[in-house]
Amino acid sequence: MMPDPRPLPGRTRAAGRCAAVLRRAQNRPRGGPVPRPPVTVREAVPDDLPDLVALWHEVRAAAGSARAGLPLPSDEAVLALLARARADEAVHVDVAVLGGAVAGVLVTGRAPASLGAELLGRPPVLEVACLHVREACRRQGAGRALLARAAELAERCGTGGLVADVPAQHRDAQRFYARLGFAPGLVRRAAALPALRRALAPAERSAAVGDLLARRRGGRARRAARPAGPAGLD
Template sequence: MVRNLVEVSAVPKDDLDDLVALWMAAKVDAGVPVEVAARFAGDGRFATAMSRPDVFAHVARIDGRPVGYVMTSENPFGLSPEPEIAVEQLYVEPSARRHGVARSLLCAVVGLAERSGSDVIVSNVPTQSREAHRFFARLGFSSVIVRRVVGTSALRRRLAPTGGVGAAVDQLIRRRRSLRAVASRAS
């Protein structure tokens, strides 16, 4: 099987057209409706994020056609004493996968890390993506933390003072769980 040459180039801050098109494709691939992805791309948040001096993007092309991108940021939280590069997003079109595109994009990230003096590259990998977890693990990325996410309203309900209807429901659920645990131990 002959692989096409993958070319990776940095995205200039003033020419985001290819990057925006790929970003929208990534959103649609993740299940976001096209109209919603277009609204997110057009509302200015994308351009604002890309205008930050610590955000970088690279686009991969095969035969001149954009097929993937990587977006990174430097020292995203500013809490680490060591400089680090974070892979914020990595996407390759389904038709271009398994052709070395993601590896080529990560080579650009390594170069960026070396130029910035970073000894560490981090990536947040979606929990449900087994393929992405395997890909990053094969490259030597190890699991360091588990990032948990909760909706604001759900957390507010759980943090609400005890008492009232919510507390009664929580108490009922706890009692049912403990009864189930006792029943399962008995059998």
């Protein structure tokens, strides 16, 4: 079946509203500073479902080669995430609204205590699992507003800072976080188990063959070291 080339309705409407707001700001009379349209951040609600699914599609596309590890966007998955955020104080889903349109999304959660954090004495942090702004709505303060919301949540729950998951190939996002003082931390690498098994198979076979040869050499050495029995009588 051929994929449907038509864009998602939620993506088209929201992106169009963001572009219209930007055009109105750019068409103001010259001679003074151009004011940015106000950005508001609020908790995501089920009515935001079309926009959230469209944003999820954009997140997967921006992740590039890493998108294989991301679940496919679906209404059920988004509604499940919103339900979890309502039931779990450690998880938050917020949206940035620009000119009446959903311009971006923020998903945060308190990172669970890890063995590495306990051994190295790192304080608990708030994890920015997803921060994404529509391309048509960028450079208008939506990303900063969402990150300010994340900082507010971090202070509220008493964590020592923020940690953001950023795809290595997403250069715009890397620059955005770097400008705001985020330093490179630990590199998290991921591998699918089938691919890892294939990569490990030659080494595992080599180790097994080496063990077999070592046992055979040991057996020959033990047999050679045994004293000869008494000679037979003629």
